[in-house]
Amino acid sequence: MTDTLTIRRPDDWHLHLRDGDMLRAVLPQTTAHFARAIIMPNLVPPVVTGAQAAAYRDRIMAAMPKGADFTPLMTLYLTEDTDPEDVAKAHADGLITAVKLYPAGATTNSASGVSDFKKVAKVFEKMAEIGLPLCTHGEVTDPEIDIFDREAVFIDRVLDPIRKTHPDLRVIMEHITTSDAADYVKAGNDNLAATITTHHLVINRNHILAGGIKPHYYCLPVAKREIHRLALRAAATSGHSRFFLGTDSAPHTDANKLLPCGCAGCFTATNTMSILAEVFEQEDALDQLEGFTSLNGPAFYGLPVNDDTITLSRTPPSYPEHIETGDGPVTVFDPQMPLNWSVI
Numbered sequence: 001m002t003d004t005l006t007i008r009r010p011d012d013w014h015l016h017l018r019d020g021d022m023l024r025a026v027l028p029q030t031t032a033h034f035a036r037a038i039i040m041p042n043l044v045p046p047v048v049t050g051a052q053a054a055a056y057r058d059r060i061m062a063a064m065p066k067g068a069d070f071t072p073l074m075t076l077y078l079t080e081d082t083d084p085e086d087v088a089k090a091h092a093d094g095l096i097t098a099v100k101l102y103p104a105g106a107t108t109n110s111a112s113g114v115s116d117f118k119k120v121a122k123v124f125e126k127m128a129e130i131g132l133p134l135c136t137h138g139e140v141t142d143p144e145i146d147i148f149d150r151e152a153v154f155i156d157r158v159l160d161p162i163r164k165t166h167p168d169l170r171v172i173m174e175h176i177t178t179s180d181a182a183d184y185v186k187a188g189n190d191n192l193a194a195t196i197t198t199h200h201l202v203i204n205r206n207h208i209l210a211g212g213i214k215p216h217y218y219c220l221p222v223a224k225r226e227i228h229r230l231a232l233r234a235a236a237t238s239g240h241s242r243f244f245l246g247t248d249s250a251p252h253t254d255a256n257k258l259l260p261c262g263c264a265g266c267f268t269a270t271n272t273m274s275i276l277a278e279v280f281e282q283e284d285a286l287d288q289l290e291g292f293t294s295l296n297g298p299a300f301y302g303l304p305v306n307d308d309t310i311t312l313s314r315t316p317p318s319y320p321e322h323i324e325t326g327d328g329p330v331t332v333f334d335p336q337m338p339l340n341w342s343v344i
């Protein structure tokens with residue numbers, strides 16, 4: 001039995017750091033293990049221009065814990081008014097690594113997102129031309145569509161038409177939750193990839209709804225049936241290079257989670273590597289962990305892998321149940337299983 005595992009330092013290809021006090025509280029949880037992260041732009045107000053991305057990056061750098069060696073990879077929040085030239089300039093200046101598409105109303109702070117996808121065709125054209133990837137929150141918002149079907153319907157109604165119109169556009173389907181999405185990625189070409197979160201490898205919809213409602217497991221896209229969780233586990237541990245880690249670690253205070261209309265998001269930055277080691281060992285795939293966390297993401301984004309390494313050892317991790325922030329406590333995701341691996 002292996003008792004230590006050394007892998008290239010991982011990256012997180014989908015992360016919410018927020019701003020202000022929350023940023024200062026959660027950033028060290030990520031920099032402890034990760035070298036880089038794609039930083040989501042769904043602040044209030046959202047990060048829509050190159051200038052706003054530069055200012056947000058400065059705030060992240062100012063909040064950096066001492067001694068941390070961490071690079072935030074910035075994104076722009078796509079709106080129907082986004083100027084293709086501003087996007088191209090932010091990319092040419094090395095300021096942004098991707099553009100993020102939120103269908104308007106699909107998730108936390110997505111009100112300024114896109115309703116009419118034809119209105120952003122010029123931005124997609126420019127992105128395809130310059131090789132700038134599009135990250136998608138892949139859910140339709142049509143109230144007629146059942147919330148458990150919104151990802152699969154997004155693929156048919158929105159994503160596949162966009163990819164047919166813009167075949168050179170590079171797309172990352174963020175936080176996939178269904179076998180439909182995993183199959184679509186596998187059937188796709190080298191311009192298509194997906195991130196998978198830690199929590200969607202652990203929970204299915206029963207964890208949220210059976211035996212009492214569990215607001216801390218509520219996130220978007222919402223966790224689906226067990227067959228989908230198993231499909232995600234198979235995809236993540238398969239060694240397929242177009243699946244990689246995007247934790248979607250999304251801090252909300254307990255006060256905002258535990259409400260009659262609570263916020264969506266699971267906070268996993270603290271214990272993600274321990275949980276993933278457990279999941280990959282359960283799947284007899286510890287040898288695939290490095291690909292998922294540290295190699296496949298850089299390969300898709302055309303970035304070098306990290307030079308240094310981290311080592312995990314077979315020691316139960318210790319971490320707090322919640323972290324304190326200036327806005328109140330944020331509960332750390334509870335995987336409801338013993339964890340046997342720690343980053344040392």
Ligand SMILES: NC(=O)N[C@@H](CC(=O)O)C(=O)O
Pocket residue numbers: 016042107108137218219220221248250251264265266
């Ligand atoms: N995943 C979530 O449930 N919430 C995210 C938004 C998102 O990634 O959709 C958040 O910003 O809180």
Ligand SMILES: [Zn+2]
Pocket residue numbers: 107137174175220221
């Ligand atoms: Zn999302």
Ligand SMILES: [Zn+2]
Pocket residue numbers: 014015016040248250
């Ligand atoms: Zn997210």
